[in-house]
Amino acid sequence: MSQSPPTSLTPLDEPSDSLPKGFRFAGTACGLKASGKKDISLIVTDRPVVAAGVYTRNQIVAAPVVNSRSKTPSCSIRAVVTNSGNANACTGQQGIENAQAMCEHLAGFIGCDPEHVLVMSTGVIGVQLSMDQVKNGIEKAYKVLAASTENFLEAADAICTTDQSLKVVTRAITLEGQTVKVAGMAKGAGMIAPNMATMLAVITTDATLDHQQAQTMLKTACNESFNRISVDGHTSTNDTVLLLASGEAGPELSVEAQTQLQQELNQLLNELAKQIVLDGEGAKHIMAIQVCGAEHDDDAFIIAKTVAASPLVKTAITGGDPNWGRIVSAAGYADAHISPEETCLEICGETIYENGTPVAFDAARLSETMKSNREVPIVLKVGRGEGTAKYWSSDLTTAYVEFNSEYTT
C-alpha cells in the first residue's frame, strides 16, 4: 500500500484531551436533509493511518459499502467522508461513480490518493445524490476541521438520521505506560428507519496497530456488540463500522496489552451498540438478554437472537408483562438445542420459571418493576452446557408501527 502525500493541513490544532491524537473532525449541513440539519461528516487524519472495516452481510449493498469495502484493511487511510439523508443504495453505476467522486473531492483538498479515503452514506434508498450539494458540503466541512470535542460531536451529529440522541463514547486506557485513547461515534435507530437506512460507526484510536491486527480486533469487537443488537431484525444495505488507528500514542503494544485493548474495544462498542437499541424507533424499554447453559456459545447466540426478535416477546416487554410462556417458547423454536426440563427464566432478577415448571411469583409487583425500568434484564438458562451469549433488543410499541407505516415514498 502506497503512502499518501503529506497533509496540506498545517498547523494542527491541539486535540481535545479526551480524543485520540491524529484525527480532526467536522460536521456541516449541505442541504441533503430537507430539515437543514447536518448531513456531511468528515474525519481527516494527520498522517496515513491503519483502517479496518466491517460491513453489512446483506447481498444488496450500497455503493459506499462497495467502495470502502475494497479499501480495508489498509495502513494508508487519510479520511472518512459520510453523508446522511441519502443512502446511495440501489443507485446502480451512477451511485458507484458518486461514491468515488465523494472520495476524489475530499482527496483533492487533502492532497492524497482517493484510494485512501473511505466513504459512508445513510438515508433514503434509491435516489441519486445531489453531487453539487455534497461537494459544497465537503469543502465547507474541510475548512472547519478541528481536533476539538465540539467538532467531534458535530461530526457525530452529521451521520445521524432518525436518531433521537447522539451516540458517542470516549475512553483513555493506560497500556504499558502508554495512554491510549479511543473515541467512537455511531448512528442508527432502526436497522432501516422509515426512509432512512443503516447503522454506521467509526472508532478512532491513537493506538499503534497494524492493519491485520486492527481488522481482527474490529471484527471481534463487532461480534460482541453490533452483531448482538436488534431493533427490528432488518439488516440494512449500508451497515458499516470502521476502526482508524493513528499510532500516535506510542510504540507497538505487546500481545498482552493488545488483549487488554481488545477487551476495552469490546466494551466500548457494546456501549455504542446499547445506545442504538436505547434509541430504537419507538422503544420504551430495552431487553438485556442473557442466555446460559447452551451447548455452545453459538447456540446461546441463536437462542438469544430468536428471543430478541420475537414480536410477542417484544410486546410483552412493552406491556410490562412477565410472560414467561412467550420467552420460553421463543427459545424452543430457535434453531439450537435446548433442554426443556432444565430451562429456567429470570426477569428483573426474579425466578419465574424453573426446570421446565412455572414458579409462583407476584406478577403485579414484577410487572411494576418491568414498567418502571428502562432496561429489563432477562436471564434464560437452557441446560447445563457452557455456552453463553448476551443480546440487546428494544421493545415493540405502537410508536414503532406508526413511525414505519405512516410514511409513503
Add this chain to the structure above:
Amino acid sequence: MSQSPPTSLTPLDEPSDSLPKGFRFAGTACGLKASGKKDISLIVTDRPVVAAGVYTRNQIVAAPVVNSRSKTPSCSIRAVVTNSGNANACTGQQGIENAQAMCEHLAGFIGCDPEHVLVMSTGVIGVQLSMDQVKNGIEKAYKVLAASTENFLEAADAICTTDQSLKVVTRAITLEGQTVKVAGMAKGAGMIAPNMATMLAVITTDATLDHQQAQTMLKTACNESFNRISVDGHTSTNDTVLLLASGEAGPELSVEAQTQLQQELNQLLNELAKQIVLDGEGAKHIMAIQVCGAEHDDDAFIIAKTVAASPLVKTAITGGDPNWGRIVSAAGYADAHISPEETCLEICGETIYENGTPVAFDAARLSETMKSNREVPIVLKVGRGEGTAKYWSSDLTTAYVEFNSEYTT
C-alpha cells in the same frame, strides 16, 4: 395397530351433504373460557379411521402434542377431543396426565381404547386444566354428537380462541367415479395470541387411504400451506394439524386419483391457512408473496419467509407504502442466494424495481391501490433459477401491538 371395539353410537344420524361420511361433531361450553363461549370440541368417527398428524417443531411442546404425536399415523383412531381456553402447555407431569385423562374420559363413552383418541389444546400456557369442567364438557358434547353442518360449525367454533371468524372449508371431489368429501376446520390468529396459543386444524375426509398415505399427504399439504404463513413468526408449543380418513366414500384410490386428491388437499389447506392470516391479530392487509428465479425452491422459500417476517415490510404494507427498498433489502439478508442485478419487484401487478434498478411509477396511485385492497400481491424475481415459492403474511398494525402489550398475565 389393534382394532378398537365397535362403536356404541347407534343408530347413526344422516350426514350433511357437504360433509364426509363417517364423522360426527359437537362443540359445547364447559366453563374453561370465562366468556362462556364454546371450549370443548369433539370429532367422533363411526368406525376406526386412518389418522395422520403434523405437529409443532418447537422444542417446548404441550402435553396434548406429546400425547397425540405418539399415536399418529394410525389406522384405528376413533375420536379427537379438543379444549380451548387452556393450552395445557408447560404443565409438567400433571399436564401429561390430564391430556391422557381427556382421552380416557371420551374413550369411556365411546367404548374404545384411549390409545385411539387424539387430543388437542389451545389457550393460556402454564395453567393446569380444571379436569372437572373438561370431563363435564366432554360428556355434554358427547350427548349431542351429530353429522350435521350445524354441529360441524359448533365443533369448529369450540376450537377458537382470539379468532374473529370461523375457519372452515368443505369440498366434494369426483375421483374415478367416487365422490370424495373433505371438510376442514382450523383456528389461529397469532402463532401465539396474547394469553392463548396455537394454530390447530382437523381435516376429515371419507377417502380411503392407508395411514402412511395419509401421513405423506398431510405432510405435503402442510408444507404447501400452514408452513407458508406468518402472522408474527412465533411457532407455538401446541400447533397440530390432523387428517382423519374414514374410507366410507368407496374403494382404495389409484395412484392418479391420489395425486389429484393431494392437489385438492394442498389447495384446501391453503385456503384454511389464508383464513388464519386474514384473521391475523390486528391485520388490515395480507401479503401474497411470490418469489421466483431462485436457485432452488428451498431458497425461494427462505427468501419469501424472510420478506414475510420483516417488520419494516409489514409496516410498509400497513401504510400502503410501495417501499421496494424494504422488500428488496429483506430478500438481500435472507440466508439464500439472490442475484442483485437481476432482482425485479412487482406490487399489485406494477413493476417498481427491475434488474437492480428502481423504475419510475406513480407512487400515489399504487399506494391507493395497496390501501384499498385487502390482499396485496408481491412478486419478487431474484435471478434466473427455477426455484419458486409462495407465502402469506399479515401486515403489522398498532392494533397488533396494543393487543399483545395491553395484557398482563
